[in-house]
């Protein structure tokens with residue numbers, strides 16, 4: 001009787017050796033003749049005409065087989081094996097012909113699906129608005145100091161990126177996590193904020209060094225305007241605004257910051273677009289996809305700061321000693 005594995009085309013000549021022995025041990029129902037090896041003596045002679053394990057799996061094992069995916073520890077959605085690369089199955093030519101943008105590419109590569117245009121436009125606005133915030137913020141400062149030490153582009157870039165974290169640009173995921181949990185549990189802003197205070201945790205997405213209740217962050221306003229105009233629902237964002245109203249009653253610097261705006265609005269995108277199951281939303285929030293938006297965006301600005309320092313041939317940075325309090 002024919003094994004189901006023997007239905008594929010005959011193996012091509014391969015350079016990576018005969019794996020008959022390993023294939024037959026991985027798949028006990030496969031005989032060496034199924035995969036084109038005529039005898040063990042050929043196998044023992046190290047005949048190189050027979051399929052490699054990946055070749056065998058691709059060509060002989062049905063992709064519906066429960067065994068299939070376990071043999072691919074690197075599972076990717078960018079295919080480079082055909083005539084042109086594909087992102088999550090969408091060929092590059094189609095991406096270009098349809099006039100898609102970087103938001104669409106992110107939706108294909110990160111979320112593995114084509115999202116509606118208002119979603120990909122929102123992603124693009126996040127990236128544009130977070131690309132730079134001047135030279136004085138943590139990331140740009142580090143990058144500038146490194147570039148002025150005449151380090152290369154990659155070193156300058158990563159020295160800035162490494163400052164992204166809970167206090168600077170890296171609070172988007174936590175903002176999404178905490179706002180989602182509080183909203184889904186029906187907590188009032190008072191219960192949420194005071195509960196966080198009892199736990200000794202600052203509310204992620206709230207607070208700014210410079211911005212105040214009477215000097216709002218323009219980026220937040222722009223994101224809110226776009227979402228209110230284009231999203232089917234902004235319930236998480238409205239909840240974050242209610243939290244902000246409460247925190248502003250405590251201190252004038254406790255505004256909804258750009259991390260909090262992106263975090264809450266991305267929850268609205270995930271929940272309102274109808275493109276994600278509840279389980280997928282929970283997984284995205286748990287894994288933490290959203291800080292990636294800030295990392296990607298700010299890389300644009302940090303690269304610009306590196307080029308500025310090199311073009312202007314800036315000398316080695318030395319911090320003014322007047323700032324330093326020398327103690328014993």
Ligand SMILES: CC(=O)SCCNC(=O)CCNC(=O)[C@H](O)C(C)(C)COP(=O)(O)OP(=O)(O)OC[C@H]1O[C@@H](n2cnc3c(N)ncnc32)[C@H](O)[C@@H]1OP(=O)(O)O
Pocket residue numbers: 166167168169170171201202203204205206207208209210251253254257258259260
């Ligand atoms: C692009 C961006 O980087 S946006 C910022 C992303 N980060 C966050 O959202 C994390 C949460 N926020 C924070 O940690 C802060 O608000 C920061 C780091 C953003 C700004 O902090 P600063 O302006 O330096 O405020 P500072 O640390 O001096 O705090 C002032 C007071 O406000 C309180 N406070 C500040 N932020 C919060 C917050 N998110 N929740 C509750 N209380 C807060 C502090 O406890 C402090 O009060 P205390 O002195 O009685 O303890």
